[in-house]
Amino acid sequence: MSSKDIITLLHGAGGSYMHNLIKQIFMTLDDNFGDIGLQMLDDGAVINNVVFTTDSFIVRPIFFKGGDIGRLSVSGTVNDIAMMGGDPVALSLGVVIEEGFPIHDLEKIVNSIKNTALEAGVHIVTGDTKVMEKGSLDKIIINTSGIGFRSKQLDHDIETLRKTREPKEWLVPLNLRPGDKIIVSGTIGDHAIAILSSREGIGFEANVSSDVAPLNKLINGILEIGGVADAKDPTRGGLADLLNDWSEKSKLGIYIREEDIPVKDEVRAASEFMGMDILELGNEGKAVIAVSPEYVKDVLNELWSIPQGKDASVIGEVRKDIEGVILETSIGGKRYVGRPLGDPVPRIC
Amino acid sequence: MSSKDIITLLHGAGGSYMHNLIKQIFMTLDDNFGDIGLQMLDDGAVINNVVFTTDSFIVRPIFFKGGDIGRLSVSGTVNDIAMMGGDPVALSLGVVIEEGFPIHDLEKIVNSIKNTALEAGVHIVTGDTKVMEKGSLDKIIINTSGIGFRSKQLDHDIETLRKTREPKEWLVPLNLRPGDKIIVSGTIGDHAIAILSSREGIGFEANVSSDVAPLNKLINGILEIGGVADAKDPTRGGLADLLNDWSEKSKLGIYIREEDIPVKDEVRAASEFMGMDILELGNEGKAVIAVSPEYVKDVLNELWSIPQGKDASVIGEVRKDIEGVILETSIGGKRYVGRPLGDPVPRIC
Ligand SMILES: Nc1ncnc2c1ncn2[C@@H]1O[C@H](COP(=O)(O)OP(=O)(O)OP(=O)(O)O)[C@@H](O)[C@H]1O
Ligand SMILES: Nc1ncnc2c1ncn2[C@@H]1O[C@H](COP(=O)(O)OP(=O)(O)OP(=O)(O)O)[C@@H](O)[C@H]1O
Ligand SMILES: [Mg+2]
Ligand SMILES: [Mg+2]
Ligand SMILES: [Mg+2]
Ligand SMILES: [Mg+2]
Ligand SMILES: [Mg+2]
Ligand SMILES: [Mg+2]
Numbered sequence: 146m147s148s149k150d151i152i153t154l155l156h157g158a159g160g161s162y163m164h165n166l167i168k169q170i171f172m173t174l175d176d177n178f179g180d181i182g183l184q185m186l187d188d189g190a191v192i193n194n195v196v197f198t199t200d201s202f203i204v205r206p207i208f209f210k211g212g213d214i215g216r217l218s219v220s221g222t223v224n225d226i227a228m229m230g231g232d233p234v235a236l237s238l239g240v241v242i243e244e245g246f247p248i249h250d251l252e253k254i255v256n257s258i259k260n261t262a263l264e265a266g267v268h269i270v271t272g273d274t275k276v277m278e279k280g281s282l283d284k285i286i287i288n289t290s291g292i293g294f295r296s297k298q299l300d301h302d303i304e305t306l307r308k309t310r311e312p313k314e315w316l317v318p319l320n321l322r323p324g325d326k327i328i329v330s331g332t333i334g335d336h337a338i339a340i341l342s343s344r345e346g347i348g349f350e351a352n353v354s355s356d357v358a359p360l361n362k363l364i365n366g367i368l369e370i371g372g373v374a375d376a377k378d379p380t381r382g383g384l385a386d387l388l389n390d391w392s393e394k395s396k397l398g399i400y401i402r403e404e405d406i407p408v409k410d411e412v413r414a415a416s417e418f419m420g421m422d423i424l425e426l427g428n429e430g431k432a433v434i435a436v437s438p439e440y441v442k443d444v445l446n447e448l449w450s451i452p453q454g455k456d457a458s459v460i461g462e463v464r465k466d467i468e469g470v471i472l473e474t475s476i477g478g479k480r481y482v483g484r485p486l487g488d489p490v491p492r493i494c
Numbered sequence: 495m496s497s498k499d500i501i502t503l504l505h506g507a508g509g510s511y512m513h514n515l516i517k518q519i520f521m522t523l524d525d526n527f528g529d530i531g532l533q534m535l536d537d538g539a540v541i542n543n544v545v546f547t548t549d550s551f552i553v554r555p556i557f558f559k560g561g562d563i564g565r566l567s568v569s570g571t572v573n574d575i576a577m578m579g580g581d582p583v584a585l586s587l588g589v590v591i592e593e594g595f596p597i598h599d600l601e602k603i604v605n606s607i608k609n610t611a612l613e614a615g616v617h618i619v620t621g622d623t624k625v626m627e628k629g630s631l632d633k634i635i636i637n638t639s640g641i642g643f644r645s646k647q648l649d650h651d652i653e654t655l656r657k658t659r660e661p662k663e664w665l666v667p668l669n670l671r672p673g674d675k676i677i678v679s680g681t682i683g684d685h686a687i688a689i690l691s692s693r694e695g696i697g698f699e700a701n702v703s704s705d706v707a708p709l710n711k712l713i714n715g716i717l718e719i720g721g722v723a724d725a726k727d728p729t730r731g732g733l734a735d736l737l738n739d740w741s742e743k744s745k746l747g748i749y750i751r752e753e754d755i756p757v758k759d760e761v762r763a764a765s766e767f768m769g770m771d772i773l774e775l776g777n778e779g780k781a782v783i784a785v786s787p788e789y790v791k792d793v794l795n796e797l798w799s800i801p802q803g804k805d806a807s808v809i810g811e812v813r814k815d816i817e818g819v820i821l822e823t824s825i826g827g828k829r830y831v832g833r834p835l836g837d838p839v840p841r842i843c
Contacts, residue, residue, distance in 0.1 A: 152595040157625025170600055171587070171621055174608050178617035179584065190619035192584045195544055197641055199586035200622045235528065235541045237548035238520070239588075239637045246501040248519070255519050268527035270539035272520055273549045273637075276506025277841070281632035288588045288622075290639030292546055492626070 158487025159381025159427065181229070181315055186390075188225035188377060191315055196231030198222055199290040205492045207254070207284060209343035211335075211354030212429075214287055215257030217494060220359045220429060222291040223265045224378045227361040228432065230302070230316040230368065231293030233265060238272035239288035244279040254285070265359035267291070298368035305371030309437050312374070318394035320374035323465040326441045327401060328434045330363065330448055331356065331456040333384055334412040337426035337490040342415065351415040356430030363454055364432060366447050372440025376432050381488045385424040387433055388470040389484040391463075401461030401482075402473045424472070425485040427493045435463060507836025508730025508776065530578070530664055535739075537574035537726060540664055545580030547571055548639040554841045556603070556633060558692035560684075560703030561778075563636055564606030566843060569708045569778060571640040572614045573727045576710040577781065579651070579665040579717065580642030582614065587621035588637035593628040603634070614708035616640070647717035654720030658786050661723070667743035669723035672814040675790045676750060679712065679781045679797055680705065680805040682733060683761040686775035686839040691764065700764040705779030712802050713781065719796050721789025725781050730837045734773040736782055737819040738833040740812075750810030750831075751822045773821070774834040776842045784812060 155162035167186070175183040181191040189198025200221045207214040219236065226233040238258065242251070262269055299316070306312035312320045339355040341347055360378070367373055379387045384406070388399045408423055416423050430453065436444050441459060448454030470482040504511035516535070524532040530540040538547025549570045556563040568585065575582040587607065591600070611618055648665070655661035661669045688704040690696055709727070716722055728736045733755070737748045757772055765772045779802065785793050790808060797803030819831040 147597075150597045152591045152593060152597060152600065152625055154593055154625050154627065157591065157623055163623060167621075167623060170597070170604050171618075171623070173604060174587070174611070174618040176617055179619045182617070182619050183621070190584065190586075192619060192641065193643070195641060197584060197586060197639075198620050199588045199637065199639055201588040201590050201624050201637060203590060203624045203626055235539065235546060237539075237546060237639050238523070239548045239550040239639070241550050241552060241635060242501045242506065244501060244503055248496075248499045248501060251501065251519055255522060259523050262523070268525055268531070269520075269523040270528045270531050270541060271547050272516075272532070274506055274512060274516060274520070275550050275552045275635075275843075276501055276503050277552055277632065278503065283626065283630035286590060286624075286635075288548065288550060288637035288639070290546075290548055290586050290588070290637070292541065292544060292641060294542070 154491050155487040158491065160386055160485035160487035162487050187317060188228040191229060194295050196226045196229050196293040198225040199288065201286060201288040202494055203286045203492055204494050206343050209355060210339040212357040213254060213257050215254040216261045217357050217429060218287040218289045219258055219261035219265060220357050221494060222289040223267055223359040223361050226291050226293035227364040228316060228376045228378055230296060230299035232296040233267045233291050233293040233361050235268050235270040236289050236291045238269050240285060241275045241277060241282060242285050243282040244276055246285055261359060265361055296365055296368065298365045302368040302371050302373050306374060306437065316375045318375050318391045321391060321395035321397055321435050321463050323397060323463055324438055325374050325435045325463040326438055326459050327461045328436055328444065328457055329407065329460055330432045330454050332407040332409045333428060334408060334416060334423045334426035336429040337493050338412045338415045340493045341490050349415060349418055351411045353409060353411045356428055358430035358453055360430065360432055360453060363451060366451065367444045370440060370443045370447050372437035372444065374435040374437060376434045379428045379431055379433050380494060381427045382485050383425045383427055385482050385485050388482065392470050398464040398467030399461060399470045400464050400467060403475045405458055405460045407456045407458050421489040424482060425489055427488050429494060503840050504836040507840065508735055509834035509836035511836050536666060537577040540578060543644050545575045545578045545642040547574040548637065550635060550637040551843055552635045552841055553843050555692050558704060559688040561706040562603060562606050564603040565610045566706050566778060567636040567638045568607055568610035568614060569706050570843060571638040572616055572708040572710050575640050575642035576713040577665060577725045577727055579645060579648035581645040582616045582640050582642040582710050584617050584619040585638050585640045587618050589634060590624045590626060590631060591634050592631040593625055595634055610708060614710055645714055645717065647714045651717040651720050651722050655723060655786065665724045667724050667740045670740060670744035670746055670784050670812050672746060672812055673787055674723050674784045674812040675787055675808050676810045677783045677785055677793065677806055677808050678756065679803050681756045681758045682777060683757060683765060683772045683775035685778040686842050687761045687764045689842045690839050698764060698767055700760045702758060702760045705777055707779035707802055709779065709781055709802060712800060715796050715800065716783065716793050719789060719792045721786035721793065723784040723786060725783045728777045728780055728782050729843060730776045731834050732774045732776055734831050734834050737831065741819050747813040747816030748810060748819045749813050749816060752824045754807055754809045756805045756807050770838040773831060774838055776837050778843060
């Protein structure tokens with residue numbers, strides 16, 4: 146990337162293009178501040194025990210199967226706080242609206258924000274409203290930022306990790322150790338396929354709903370069990386991006402088995418039809434969790450006990466004898482899983 | 495406003511249209527949470543002594559006389575935290591970019607963010623990057639949210655207020671008392687006129703720079719003196735909107751004198767030429783401050799000692815014998831100053 150270049154859709158698609166842009170341009174803002182600061186490139190930052198994160202949402206369509214931009218905006222920020230080990234508490238709501246946008250649709254979105262905030266137990270405490278002239282913005286975009294405080298479940302979890310390692314104080318990739326099992330909390334790819342099939346003129350319709358949901362209660366549930374080294378939400382760029390992130394930051398290898406990855410039949414069919422790699426598809430109601438082996442059974446049982454975790458599965462483990470991310474395919478072969486250039490479906494969040 | 499209606503530019507312009515939209519739609523999200531929550535409609539919220547605020551920036555042009563969208567994005571959020579009595583500490587940076595945007599311009603913006611953050615002493619700790627297809631967003635918009643902690647200067651200030659009233663714990667309109675003097679920290683209208691005259695084809699060019707600047711150090715300086723009941727930044731909707739806000743929330747009258755309001759000659763000329771009310775013009779580097787009378791002299795001296803406050807003036811006072819906001823005009827008449835429908839200049843921030 147040279148500074149003569151221009152921004153492309155891939156620069157916002159959660160893969161290697163975006164990561165390079167962030168490293169080359171935005172990381173120049175890093176001044177090494179915070180308990181977990183910009184340099185960690187984690188789901189959020191931690192400053193004086195306050196977890197702080199932000200996401201802007203540009204999803205199309207704004208109402209889709211299984212959710213809408215309002216539910217997405219709350220869930221996304223709640224989940225980034227939860228994935229650090231924080232209890233999300235308060236959210237800001239910045240809306241930018243195109244002139245001519247129906248107030249009725251705005252009401253629907255705000256109602257969905259309200260319900261999702263209630264579900265997650267968070268509060269909208271501040272906001273901002275801007276309007277752009279017709280034609281200068283496609284409908285509406287929403288930014289939510291959020292703050293949370295250290296959860297007491299995290300204290301317990303970090304305590305349990307001390308039996309097998311010297312953990313950091315928060316859920317970060319540096320906590321990963323060889324032998325940790327990798328769990329996904331449910332089926333992969335639902336959100337991206339639901340978004341695609343909610344679009345008009347895309348040429349297929351899959352009977353799949355988005356998984357968009359706040360996961361803070363799910364995360365607190367497993368932290369209460371213990372042995373959780375890190376958790377991360379596989380949003381833009383999917384499992385492939387997330388596991389590469391873990392492998393790079395922990396300097397450990399990750400081995401996963403294709404046949405153990407839960408995927409809905411419709412999602413598999415749709416992604417084959419579209420020629421997309423399921424591992425690169427974005428999710429908005431899933432967590433990927435690295436768990437110390439002796440806690441895996443209990444963590445799975447906890448996940449299975451709640452609706453959002455009923456399809457949770459162990460899909461692989463952290464290894465020191467390999468580098469990068471390796472997938473054992475269903476037919477028994479092995480391949481490296483690279484960082485995607487970007488999510489194959491644009492504007493999913 | 496009925497839900498059959500559509501969003502207009504005025505709904506984002508900081509006046510009565512926007513306030514009604516916020517009250518009718520967004521206030522339904524209020525669940526009475528926080529030390530200062532959504533219901534207070536203040537510059538930000540306070541949760542467990544954490545000050546939290548957000549603003550999205552859609553200004554055009556993105557580079558203007560005296561500043562750019564980067565400097566604006568940092569200053570705006572820093573100032574909202576400072577106006578509550580918080581020390582701004584950490585900012586999030588959510589950028590949404592149009593496909594095709596020059597990376598060189600992005601670098602310039604990020605550099606400006608970096609310099610302004612340094613000037614204010616705040617840190618960018620987390621962010622988000624999204625890209626929209628060419629034609630679906632006009633160039634770039636930025637959201638900054640921020641957190642701050644209670645400043646020790648605020649403790650001192652609130653202590654001094656106790657001599658004359660029972661103050662709240664933060665800088666809020668409910669601290670206002672009859673007799674408090676109203677100070678503006680400098681000339682009014684510079685930002686809106688600088689933005690206007692930076693636009694092509696607008697038909698005039700004024701030699702005015704935007705005042706955009708972080709004011710956290712200015713605010714801490716006067717809190718250290720004491721007697722400051724409230725501070726607020728007169729952004730969209732200008733002085734007129736701000737003073738109406740104070741009057742409504744404090745249930746007190748506000749009396750101001752036109753000839754005491756500092757206005758640059760070029761700003762006066764430009765606003766006369768455009769038929770705009772200077773009181774309704776947005777500012778991005780000014781504070782309006784309500785001060786207990788016995789501290790006014792020292793607060794003014796403090797303001798005059800720093801560049802950002804050199805034109806600070808007392809423009810009026812809080813009164814209980816009048817209702818609403820009354821302006822004594824230069825020619826000696828009196829008129830009510832209503833809430834503007836919205837800022838006369840669109841997309842100034
Ligand atoms: N514009 C930016 N400025 C500063 N940091 C950024 C910016 N964009 C992204 N980052 C940082 O890069 C990392 C990756 O960001 P990303 O948005 O992919 O994380 P995420 O929110 O967990 O994922 P998603 O946005 O898909 O939900 C985060 O640590 C984030 O703080
Ligand atoms: N979309 C929204 N959702 C919830 N609250 C909102 C929303 N928009 C505005 N508010 C609230 O309304 C009040 C006024 O918002 P406004 O943006 O005018 O304040 P400000 O940031 O101080 O001014 P400016 O945006 O001009 O800098 C604030 O308390 C803000 O939290
Ligand atoms: Mg995340
Ligand atoms: Mg996120
Ligand atoms: Mg605002
Ligand atoms: Mg403000
Ligand atoms: Mg503001
Ligand atoms: Mg993000």
